[in-house]
Amino acid sequence: MIWRLAWRNLWRQRSRTLILMSAVTLSYAMVLAAMGVGDDSHFQMLDAAVEGAGGEVLVHGEGYWEARSGDILIDGAQTVGELVAAVDGVANVMPRVAIDGLLSTAVGNRPVQLLGIRPRAEVALRDVDADVVEGDRLDDTELRAPLLLGGPVAEELEVGPGDRVVLTATGADGELTRALFHVAGIVRSGRADLDEVLAYTTLEAAGDALGLDDQLVQFGVLVESGVEPETVQDRIREALPEGGAGLEVLTWREALPEMVGFIEIDDAFLYVYAVVIYLVVVFAIANTFLVSVLERVREFGLLNALGLRGGRLARLVLAETALMTALSMVLGLALALAIHGALARWGISVAAWGIEEIELAGVDLANMVMRSQIVVSKWVTASVLVAVATISSAIYPALRAARLAPAEAMRFYE
Amino acid sequence: MTTTPGGAPSAETVMDDAAQPIRVEGVTKVFRQGPLEVHALRGVDLVVDQGAFAALAGPSGCGKTTLLNLVGVLDTPTTGRVIVGGRDVSSLSRGEAADFRLAHVGFVFQAYNLVPVLIAYENAEFTLLLRNRDPAARRQIVEPLLERVGLGDMMDRKPHELSGGQQQRVAVVRALATQPSIVLADEPTANLDSAASDELIDLMLELNRELDTTFLFATHDRAVLDRTPWVIRMLDGRVVEDGASR
Numbered sequence: 001m002i003w004r005l006a007w008r009n010l011w012r013q014r015s016r017t018l019i020l021m022s023a024v025t026l027s028y029a030m031v032l033a034a035m036g037v038g039d040d041s042h043f044q045m046l047d048a049a050v051e052g053a054g055g056e057v058l059v060h061g062e063g064y065w066e067a068r069s070g071d072i073l074i075d076g077a078q079t080v081g082e083l084v085a086a087v088d089g090v091a092n093v094m095p096r097v098a099i100d101g102l103l104s105t106a107v108g109n110r111p112v113q114l115l116g117i118r119p120r121a122e123v124a125l126r127d128v129d130a131d132v133v134e135g136d137r138l139d140d141t142e143l144r145a146p147l148l149l150g151g152p153v154a155e156e157l158e159v160g161p162g163d164r165v166v167l168t169a170t171g172a173d174g175e176l177t178r179a180l181f182h183v184a185g186i187v188r189s190g191r192a193d194l195d196e197v198l199a200y201t202t203l204e205a206a207g208d209a210l211g212l213d214d215q216l217v218q219f220g221v222l223v224e225s226g227v228e229p230e231t232v233q234d235r236i237r238e239a240l241p242e243g244g245a246g247l248e249v250l251t252w253r254e255a256l257p258e259m260v261g262f263i264e265i266d267d268a269f270l271y272v273y274a275v276v277i278y279l280v281v282v283f284a285i286a287n288t289f290l291v292s293v294l295e296r297v298r299e300f301g302l303l304n305a306l307g308l309r310g311g312r313l314a315r316l317v318l319a320e321t322a323l324m325t326a327l328s329m330v331l332g333l334a335l336a337l338a339i340h341g342a343l344a345r346w347g348i349s350v351a352a353w354g355i356e357e358i359e360l361a362g363v364d365l366a367n368m369v370m371r372s373q374i375v376v377s378k379w380v381t382a383s384v385l386v387a388v389a390t391i392s393s394a395i396y397p398a399l400r401a402a403r404l405a406p407a408e409a410m411r412f413y414e
Numbered sequence: 415m416t417t418t419p420g421g422a423p424s425a426e427t428v429m430d431d432a433a434q435p436i437r438v439e440g441v442t443k444v445f446r447q448g449p450l451e452v453h454a455l456r457g458v459d460l461v462v463d464q465g466a467f468a469a470l471a472g473p474s475g476c477g478k479t480t481l482l483n484l485v486g487v488l489d490t491p492t493t494g495r496v497i498v499g500g501r502d503v504s505s506l507s508r509g510e511a512a513d514f515r516l517a518h519v520g521f522v523f524q525a526y527n528l529v530p531v532l533i534a535y536e537n538a539e540f541t542l543l544l545r546n547r548d549p550a551a552r553r554q555i556v557e558p559l560l561e562r563v564g565l566g567d568m569m570d571r572k573p574h575e576l577s578g579g580q581q582q583r584v585a586v587v588r589a590l591a592t593q594p595s596i597v598l599a600d601e602p603t604a605n606l607d608s609a610a611s612d613e614l615i616d617l618m619l620e621l622n623r624e625l626d627t628t629f630l631f632a633t634h635d636r637a638v639l640d641r642t643p644w645v646i647r648m649l650d651g652r653v654v655e656d657g658a659s660r
Contacts, residue, residue: 001543008531299529305488306588307516307544309509405508407489 002312006319020288021328027281028332028386031274032379033339036372038270042263044368049259051126053252055094055220056229059084059236062248065255070099070210070217071174074247077216080240084219087235089227094121094220097206101169103199107158112199114167116206124222128187128200135161135185138200145205146184150195154186161185171211179209274382278389286393293317293397300401301409310402317401321394325387343372435595435628436462436485441494443480454480456651462630467622470632471639472648478632479600485630486519486598487511499595516544520589522599527585528573535560535569538587545592559587563617579610583617590621599631603638615641
C-alpha cells in the first residue's frame with residue numbers, strides 16, 4: 001500500500017517530479033561519465049608512465065636512475081638477468097644498454113639517447129619495430145651495428161637506410177669512444193618526445209660500442225597480471241646476491257613519483273568535484289521534498305487520523321524518494337553508458353583541443369585520446385553513494401511528516 | 415443518559431463501557447501560542463450512549479472541533495479524562511493513538527476527506543487495508559457499502575471526479591468499513607448544498623439505525639440540527655445544553 005501510494009504521489013506533480021528526476025539523472029550520469037574518463041586517462045597515464053620508465057620494475061646500478069649516467073653498470077649481467085627472470089611473478093625481462101651520445105654525419109651532429117635492446121623482449125612494453133616506416137626492422141636486419149633513427153633525427157642528419165653514422169660517447173672505462181653504426185630504418189612513433197631523442201640498436205651492438213663485458217645498464221621488468229610491482233620488487237631484492245647490494249630495484253611508482261602524485265591528486269579532485277556537484281543536487285531534492293510534504297500537511301493529517309502511524313508516513317515519503325531515485329538512476333546509468341560507449345568508440349583527442357605539448361614527469365601526453373573505461377567497483381561505489389545521498393535527502397522531510405500532530409495538520413488550511 | 419438507536423436520550427443511567435462508548439470527564443484544553451493562552455474547552459463533562467446519533471452545536475470557536483478531536487484521539491486534553499470504548503485515551507502515545515483510532519474510530523471530515531491519488535473504492539477500503547484485511551474480505555465489506563450509499567457505479571472514480579456529496583458518502587463508507595464503535599464527523603455537510611446535505615444526513619441516520627453505530631458530529635447547520643434527535647449545545651468551551659433538539 002505504501003509503495004502504491006508513493007508511486008501515485010510521485011506523479012501528482014508531474015513536472016516537478018520530472019525536473020527532480022532530470023537533476024538526479026544528469027548529475028548521476030555526469031559523475032559516472034567523469035569517472036569513466038578520469039579512470040581511462042589514469043590508465044593511459046599509467047601505461048605511458050610504465051613505458052616511459054621502461055618497465056613496472058627497474059633493476060640498475062645504484063644511483064643510475066638519478067644520475068642517468070651510462071657508466072653506472074650492472075656487473076655480471078647474465079647472472080642477474082637469469083635470477084630476475086626466475087623470480088615468481090615476473091612476466092618479462094628486458095635487458096638494456098642506454099648511451100647518451102652524439103650522432104655525427106657529414107652534414108652535422110645530433111645528441112641522442114641510444115638504447116641497446118632486444119626488440120622481441122621489448123614488444124610487450126613497446127614494439128619499436130612496429131614503428132619502422134622506412135628500411136628494415138631491428139629484428140630483421142642483417143647489419144652488424146644497425147641503428148633505428150627517429151624521423152626528425154634522420155631528417156636533421158640527412159641520412160636514410162644504409163647510411164653510416166658515428167656515435168661518440170663515454171665508454172665503460174670512462175674514456176671517450178667512437179663507434180660506427182649503419183642506419184637500418186626510420187622510426188615514426190607519433191610521439192615527438194621519443195622520435196626526437198631516442199635511437200635504437202641491438203643490445204650486442206651497444207655493448208660493443210661501449211666495450212661492455214657481461215655488463216648492462218638496466219633490466220626492465222614487466223610483472224604478471226594481478227601481481228603488484230611492489231611484491232615483485234621485494235622478491236627480486238631477495239633473489240639477488242647479497243640482497244641486491246650495489247643494485248637499485250625500483251618500481252615505476254618510485255621511478256616516477258610526480259606521475260603517481262598527479263594521478264592521486266586528480267583522483268581526489270574528481271571525488272571532490274563529484275561530492276560538491278551531488279551535494280547541490282541533494283539539497284535541491286531535500287528542499288523540494290520538504291515543500292512537497294508541507295503542501296500535503298492536511299493529507300498526512302488525514303492519513304494519520306485514519307490510523308497510519310507516523311513511522312509509516314515517514315516511510316511513504318522515503319518510498320517516494322526511493323522510487324524517484326531508482327527511476328532516475330536507471331536513466332542516469334543508461335545515459336552514462338551511452339556517453340561511455342561514445343567516448344570508448346570515438347574518444348576525444350587532446351591534440352584536437354589545440355594542445356600540442358603536454359608532458360608530465362617526462363611522459364608526453366599530447367597524443368593522448370581521452371576515452372572512457374568502467375572500473376566496476378568504482379561505479380558500484382558511486383552508485384551506492386548517490387542512492388544513499390539522494391534517499392537521505394528525504395529523511396528530514398520524512399521526519400517532518402512523521403511528527404505532524406493530526407489535529408494540527410487537519411487544521412492546516414482552515 | 416442513554417438513547418435508543420437514532421432516538422432521544424432517556425433518563426436511564428447506564429454506566430458500563432459498552433453502553434457508553436464516549437465519556438468525557440472534566441476536560442479542559444488550552445492552546446498556547448507564545449504568551450497567548452486560548453481556553454478552547456473549560457471543563458466539559460459528556461456521556462454519549464451506544465447507538466446515539468448526536469450533534470455538537472454552537473457558534474464557531476465554541477469548542478466543537480476541539481472536543482471531537484479529543485474524543486477521536488487526535489489530540490490530548492490539558493486536564494480531565496476522555497474515555498472511549500472503556501479505555502482512557504487521554505494520554506496515549508502517538509503510535510498508540512493511531513492504532514486506537516484505526517481500531518475504534520471512524521472519521522468524516524468537513525473537507526479534504528479523501529486521498530486524492532486513490533479511487534473511490536481504494537479510499538473506502540483504506541482503513542481495512544491498514545488493518546491488513548485480505549483483498550477478498552475488503553471487497554466483501556466495501557462493495558456492498560458503496561452500493562448501499564449509491565456509489566456502486568462510481569467505485570473507480572478519483573475524488574476530483576466525484577461531487578462533494580459523493581465524496582462525503584465515500585468517507586462515510588470508509589468510516590464504517592471497520593465497524594468502529596464510534597463515527598465522528600466534523601461539519602460533514604458544511605460544503606454541501608441543501609439537497610446533498612439532506613441526503614448525507616438521511617444516509618447517516620439510516621446507517622446509525624441499521625448498524626447501531628454511535629454517531630457524534632459537529633454542525634451549526636440549522637436544518638441538520640432540526641433532524642438530529644440529540645443535540646449537545648456548546649458555548650465558550652462549555653456544554654450549555656445536553657438534550658434533544660426538539
